[in-house]
Amino acid sequence: MQTSLPLTLDRSARVPLHLQLAEQFRAAVRDGRLQAGHRLPSTRELAKELAVSRSVAQAAYDQLHAEGWIAGRTGSGTYVADVVPLPPAPRQRARPAEDTRPALLTLRPGIPYIHPQVDPGWRRAWREVSAQAPPRGYEDPAGLAELRSALAEHIGRVRGIACGPENLLITNGTVHGLRLLLTANSRPGERIAIEDPGYLNAVTAAQDHGLEVVDVPVDADGLRVSTLGDDLSAVYVTPSHQYPLGGRLPVARRNELVRWARRTGATLIEDDYDSEFRYDVAPLPALAQLDLDRVVHLGTLSKMLSPALRLGWLVAAAPVIDRLTALREASADWPAWPMQAALLAMLRDGYLDQVVRRSRRLYADRRNHTCTVLSPYGQIIGQDAGLHITLLLPDHVDDRAVAAQARAAGVAIAPLSDYRRSIPGPPGLVIGYATPTTPDFHKALKILTRVLRT
Ligand SMILES: Cc1ncc(COP(=O)(O)O)c(C=O)c1O
Structure with missing residues (x-):
């Protein structure tokens, strides 16, 4: 008896032949090419048709039998079991990817400086x-x-x-x-x-x-x-x-x-x-x-x-x-x-x-520099501690628009409005000075001052 299925075996693949065979049977049942009750060839016939040893055909049938794809007893033949195919689950749509272009310099708050050399x-x-x-x-x-x-x-x-x-x-x-x-x-x-x-x-x-x-x-x-x-x-x-x-x-x-x-x-x-x-x-x-x-x-x-x-x-x-x-x-x-x-x-x-002491020295320098460079553009607050300062901008300024302009110029920055919920207050920028390497920090501040000037 022929399987009437186009079974192909890749003898160079790392997947064993009996597992290749079993998967092709499974796929045929799943997509309806093999219907419940269909009689399958004996292991001898299958082995001959595919020019494999009978033990390969037997191992494939044993596997399918154990999983419930086929049924039957020795002597009365092997049949495709009554497996109602399960339609594939609809794929959930992935969230649209965030804009995290790596080339961007960052002055966002929150992430400490990580020394490039392993301590x-x-x-x-x-x-x-x-x-x-x-x-x-x-x-x-x-x-x-x-x-x-x-x-x-x-x-x-x-x-x-x-x-x-x-x-x-x-x-x-x-x-x-x-x-x-x-x-x-x-x-x-x-x-x-x-x-x-x-x-x-x-x-x-x-x-x-x-x-x-x-x-x-x-x-x-x-x-x-x-x-x-x-x-x-x-x-x-x-x-x-x-x-x-x-x-x-x-x-x-x-x-x-x-x-x-x-x-x-x-x-x-x-x-x-x-x-x-x-x-x-x-x-x-x-x-x-x-x-x-x-x-x-x-x-x-x-x-x-x-x-x-x-x-x-x-x-x-x-x-x-x-x-x-x-x-x-x-x-x-x-x-x-x-x-x-x-x-x-x-x-x-x-x-x-030791790490805290070293970082504190670096951050103290950076915060001084940030305050000096940005003080002409607004009121600086919160500079006595932490890894960020806040630059309050004049009331008429849209801080989200400033952040968008900075982003377009290559610097990621957080607008103060993003932290506000129901209580109004002045616009501003929350500027983290810890994260970048020292050259990137200076580059980012230069770009930001250019954006603020305009
Ligand atoms: C206010 C505040 N609390 C806590 C954290 C740290 O959170 P976690 O310890 O879960 O990283 C952050 C990090 O940005 C923060 O801004």
Whole structure:
């Protein structure tokens, strides 16, 4: 009996002959060329027709039989099984590609400078990780105990928060920590205050959890605490360097904020994204230092080392950490062991402190230069800390149009309007000075000043 199918075998291919045969049968059933009940040739006939050994034909039939494509018993022949073909699933359309032309110079905020040469300290950390055998189990969902101890010491020293490993959870960064906290602590319909202008990823996270986002105004000192209503369950705040305007929340407002939270029972979520970089005085102690029962502190490695590491930490009262750890255990969602082990090595070795010290020197120079070059074009604010400044432009200027012109001239830049939600304010540009190489930084600033001049 003939198969009546054009079967072809490629003897030079790496796919074994019996699997090639099986796939051609499958395709024929899928597209209807072989119908249910159709009798197939015996393995002897098939082998002869294709000039292959009988064991090849037998192996192909065994495979198809095991998968349910064919049926039949020895002696009564082999038939195509009753498989109703499944029409192919419609392909989801891909998102239109973003304009991320690599030739563009960037003055967008958020990404630190990465030295093109690989540091010995970085190498040492990974060598140390690779010298260890992998752990035998899942490890602690809160994060490696030794890492939490080392981080607690680091955070106590650089951020003034008295905490121990029981107050720490290792995260994949700020947003990861925030989302975990919202999953554990919030209920849909609750109200959360977020600075406006502010960090849009926090807004999206809150909305994804069904929270109502209340826009809170900020001024030169940061969040305007006096505007907070009593019906909020949480406030998301960037006290050490308001994002993106750069205000530093003064101690009177910090105390007022904590007093307000104690009275209303709301949780204060402190996003401490770039506090390591201050250029006038030492970094201010964290808000969490005032009351760890009311403040959840989110720290990140994204601005110190690289956002690609996806590592951060959440500091909170021990019962909060216990609740989050239990939630994590159920969702199996915590940073991978090599990343945590590498961070531990970098902390012990002093590498992290060294990178921060070196970056601070570079950023201080760059911020001075940025302020000097751009001051003729508007008012510069937020320059005392962080990796960006904000240039406020005259009221009649369309900052998105300026950003589009800069982009057309080869420089990516963030218009302040992109950070605003419902509270109006002056236009401006949020200018990150950390990311580019030094020649690119100067080139980008030159292009930007040309655009601003026109
Ligand atoms: C205000 C603010 N918080 C936090 C982060 C860092 O987020 P992550 O730690 O998730 O990388 C950024 C990064 O741009 C930021 O702008």
